[in-house]
Amino acid sequence: MSNNETRYEIIRDTPGKAEALPKKKRGKRFVFWCIFTCAAFVISDIVLLLFFGKIWFVNPMKKEYRIMGINVSSEQGKIAWDSIAMQNIDFAFIRATEGKSLKDTHFTENYKNAYASEIDVAPLHDLTFSASGAEQAEAFINAVGEKKDSQLPPVVQIRLYGKYVAVPPKRQEVTNILKEFCEAIKNRYNCSPIIMTDEELYEKYIFGDYSDSKLCIRSVYSKPDAKNQSFMFWLYNPKTRLNGCETDEYMDKITILQDEKQYYDMLI
Numbered sequence: 001m002s003n004n005e006t007r008y009e010i011i012r013d014t015p016g017k018a019e020a021l022p023k024k025k026r027g028k029r030f031v032f033w034c035i036f037t038c039a040a041f042v043i044s045d046i047v048l049l050l051f052f053g054k055i056w057f058v059n060p061m062k063k064e065y066r067i068m069g070i071n072v073s074s075e076q077g078k079i080a081w082d083s084i085a086m087q088n089i090d091f092a093f094i095r096a097t098e099g100k101s102l103k104d105t106h107f108t109e110n111y112k113n114a115y116a117s118e119i120d121v122a123p124l125h126d127l128t129f130s131a132s133g134a135e136q137a138e139a140f141i142n143a144v145g146e147k148k149d150s151q152l153p154p155v156v157q158i159r160l161y162g163k164y165v166a167v168p169p170k171r172q173e174v175t176n177i178l179k180e181f182c183e184a185i186k187n188r189y190n191c192s193p194i195i196m197t198d199e200e201l202y203e204k205y206i207f208g209d210y211s212d213s214k215l216c217i218r219s220v221y222s223k224p225d226a227k228n229q230s231f232m233f234w235l236y237n238p239k240t241r242l243n244g245c246e247t248d249e250y251m252d253k254i255t256i257l258q259d260e261k262q263y264y265d266m267l268i
Contacts, residue, residue, distance in 0.1 A: 058222060058236050065255040067263055069093065069233075070240065071124070071196075074106040077246025081110075081117040084244050091120035093155050093196070093216075093254070096143045098126035100135040103143045115148050120267065122152035122194065125181070126159070129169050133180025140185070147189050150267045154185055155216065158197040158205060174205045182213065191268050194233065199224065214266065216254065226257045232266070233257065 068088055072079065073095035084092075092114050095104045104110075107123070114121050125140045144154070158178065160168055178195075185193045195206060196216035206215070216233035217224040224231050233254050240253040256263050 058220065060223075060234075060236060060255050067091070067256045067260060069120075069254040070242070071095075071235065071252035071254060072110060074104050075247065075249040076106075076251055077249075078106070079110060079113070079246070080244035081113040081119065082244075084114070084242055085117040085119055087242050087244075089119060089242070091122065091152060091254075093122045093124045093252075096123040096125060097136070097140045099128035100131040100139045103139070107143060111144075115151070120150070120152050121148065122155045124155040124157060124196070125193075126157050127178060127181065128161075129164060129173060129177060131177075133177040133182075134184055136177070137181045137184030137188075140181075141188050147268060152266055153191040153194050153214075153268060154189060155194045155196050156181060156185075158195065158201055160201070168204070171205055175209065178205070179209075182210065186212070189268070196233070196235070217257075218252075224257065229258065231257050232262065 067090045069091035070084070070089055071093040092110075094107060094110045094114060096107045096111070097103050111121055111123060123140070123144045125136065127136065140154070156178070158174070182193055182195075185191075192210070192212035192214075194216055195210060195213045196218070197206060198218040202215065202217060211230070213230070214232035215228075215230050216235055217231050218235040218238075220236060220238060223236075224234055234257050235252050235254045237253040239250045241248065241250060245251075
């Protein structure tokens with residue numbers, strides 16, 4: 001074979017540029033990227049709407065859940081309770097104390113003005129695991145004072161915080177503190193407090209005890225088991241904003257799981 005023929009064979013066999021995709025394949029790839037881009041935008045929009053509380057996983061309809069409430073604290077700043085009452089809010093859990101020494105700076109004002117706006121009020125205590133139930137009940141009673149006519153029972157919130165998130169306390173530790181607190185509240189106000197917690201901590205610390213107390217269950221992804229007659233309240237959205245609050249901090253939105261008669265029978 002001559003040198004010219006050899007050179008021709010080498011040039012002929014050398015790979016060139018990739019052939020262009022057929023129009024049909026290019027069309028499919030374009031459609032795929034269009035769908036992918038649209039899906040990415042939709043998902044990101046949904047995530048943002050969830051993050052800012054514009055939509056939520058569960059949204060009880062007013063026609064079925066006609067009694068609605070909120071859970072507030074000093075985080076919302078000064079609250080115009082007349083404005084809150086006009087937004088179909090029937091009751092409010094109002095944070096009063098935490099542990100044995102912390103009183104919410106806006107409690108007295110919130111408690112008085114919400115009641116004056118004809119909202120059913122319930123003072124709330126955040127239970128801690130570093131003080132006895134008796135000490136915490138004493139601090140709560142000193143902050144709340146006398147009960148108001150036709151108000152809801154006090155609320156005690158059980159949640160994990162700080163180091164207890166990684167290493168939760170044992171059930172018996174929580175039981176000793178919570179039962180002591182509940183007993184003191186019952187003796188002072190002649191009613192058992194409402195216990196507010198989530199489904200996991202209900203199973204861990206509450207299930208099987210506290211038959212005298214109604215429960216407020218935090219469940220943001222689905223409706224709790226309404227067949228459990230102790231499940232009176234359902235905290236379904238922790239990212240609610242209402243007109244009339246000084247700050248833009250979120251508040252909890254709550255409704256009732258049982259019938260309205262049971263709710264009104266709770267008013268003391």
